[in-house]
Amino acid sequence: MTLEAWRTPELRELLGAAACDIRISRGRRHLASVDAALAVLRPGAGGRQVSYVARRARRLGGRVLVTQIENYDFFGFLATSPGAPRVVAVQNGVRLAHELATLRASLRGAPQRAQGLLHDVFVCWGRSDVDRMRGAGLTARVALPVGSLRDSLHRADTSRHLPESPLAVVLVKPKTFATSGDPYRTNQAASRRTVLDFVARYAVGAAIVPSMVFVPGSAERLATQARLLAAHYRGPWRTTTSTDRLSSYDAVMGARTVLGDQSSLLVEALGRGKRILSVNMTEDPSLDFPMDGPWLLRRPTYEQFAERMDWIRGMSDAQWAGVIGDAPRRLVNYNPAYPTHVFVKDLVMAIAEDRPWPEVTW
Numbered sequence: 001m002t003l004e005a006w007r008t009p010e011l012r013e014l015l016g017a018a019a020c021d022i023r024i025s026r027g028r029r030h031l032a033s034v035d036a037a038l039a040v041l042r043p044g045a046g047g048r049q050v051s052y053v054a055r056r057a058r059r060l061g062g063r064v065l066v067t068q069i070e071n072y073d074f075f076g077f078l079a080t081s082p083g084a085p086r087v088v089a090v091q092n093g094v095r096l097a098h099e100l101a102t103l104r105a106s107l108r109g110a111p112q113r114a115q116g117l118l119h120d121v122f123v124c125w126g127r128s129d130v131d132r133m134r135g136a137g138l139t140a141r142v143a144l145p146v147g148s149l150r151d152s153l154h155r156a157d158t159s160r161h162l163p164e165s166p167l168a169v170v171l172v173k174p175k176t177f178a179t180s181g182d183p184y185r186t187n188q189a190a191s192r193r194t195v196l197d198f199v200a201r202y203a204v205g206a207a208i209v210p211s212m213v214f215v216p217g218s219a220e221r222l223a224t225q226a227r228l229l230a231a232h233y234r235g236p237w238r239t240t241t242s243t244d245r246l247s248s249y250d251a252v253m254g255a256r257t258v259l260g261d262q263s264s265l266l267v268e269a270l271g272r273g274k275r276i277l278s279v280n281m282t283e284d285p286s287l288d289f290p291m292d293g294p295w296l297l298r299r300p301t302y303e304q305f306a307e308r309m310d311w312i313r314g315m316s317d318a319q320w321a322g323v324i325g326d327a328p329r330r331l332v333n334y335n336p337a338y339p340t341h342v343f344v345k346d347l348v349m350a351i352a353e354d355r356p357w358p359e360v361t362w
Contacts, residue, residue, distance in 0.1 A: 009245070010149050011066055011090065014345050064351040068092045086351050087120040090149055090344060091129065093264040098184060098286035100136035117141070121351075123149075123344060125271070126333045128291055144347070144360050145333045151268045152340030154249040162254030163240045165211035166313070169199055170252065170260035170269075172229050173215050184286055191261060191281040193232050198279075198305045199259065200235025205306070213251045213265065214241040257313050262289050270295065271332025275312050275320055279305065291327055335361050 065085045095103075104116060122140035124130060130143045154160065177189045203210055212233075214225040222241065229237070241247050252258050252265055257275040260266035267290060270276045278289035279297045289296045297308055312320070334340060338361060346358045 089119045091124045126331045128330045147334040147340035165255045166208040167210040168255030168258045170213045187282040187284045194281040196233045203235045209236045212239045216245045
């Protein structure tokens with residue numbers, strides 16, 4: 001099999017020595033620094049580039065190519081190349097409506113993808129991902145809603161400590177408040193600044209100390225996020241996020257309530273049945289949580305925000321379970337009897353060895 005090596009630590013660990021690497025660069029400035037398996041593909045890439053990567057995969061002995069979903073534009077084209085390996089795209093984050101619309105537009109330049117074929121084998125979190133993809137006019141040859149790989153690995157590690165907190169806030173990333181010519185990023189930054197103002201005011205009134213969830217990484221990256229937070233937040237806070245890449249899951253899953261906008265981690269939190277509140281302070285629907293419900297607030301006043309927070313935090317576990325219904329399963333279809341990380345490995349090995357594929361349970 002062949003493993004694409006762009007931001008895929010979980011896949012590399014899962015497949016281990018069975019995988020060969022194709023290294024990917026997103027810009028020609030890296031051409032001199034990567035190995036002979038490098039390919040640079042863009043949406044609408046020509047047949048010569050597609051054939052090059054297909055030949056590389058076959059030369060490495062690959063019957064199956066495993067990649068993260070965000071690199072569909074590099075490897076989705078392989079599915080149309082004669083004799084190419086099967087391409088398994090493993091979802092690594094939620095894909096929102098505006099992102100899918102951009103993807104659909106990018107495919108119009110590729111005649112072989114005119115029907116909106118985005119994936120060969122799409123290993124996604126839940127049926128809601130398939131529904132959003134179809135709503136954008138995109139398809140996959142095979143869609144397998146089996147849950148989140150990283151969430152599954154976190155669930156499987158029973159040694160992890162989940163620090164308890166009344167509220168976890170998922171709003172701060174290294175580029176959270178950066179503005180540019182991109183209206184989406186500008187609106188997102190403005191929305192998050194306002195929500196943090198609400199959180200600071202609410203924390204004082206409710207006498208709680210929120211846990212701020214950062215993106216795990218180096219000490220320098222964590223310090224950058226702490227400085228960003230200090231520049232835009234004036235309330236009490238703490239953080240337990242560390243250099244451990246699953247520490248953000250610890251913080252979220254140990255909290256009673258999780259607050260954010262439309263981040264992947266917030267989706268995974270609701271996928272576990274956690275109490276969540278997603279807030280969009282703009283009129284831009286692309287900043288909405290990917291599933292509508294009472295966990296979503298659009299342009300609330302502070303009083304409306306505080307009232308909804310009190311309502312969510314005050315109900316019993318049974319009441320919250322009744323509110324969310326089957327939303328967790330539609331977002332993240334996790335089967336404890338057949339965890340996602342085990343399914344993904346079995347699927348890849350089955351394709352590589354030309355055996356029947358494992359079945360999805362729903």
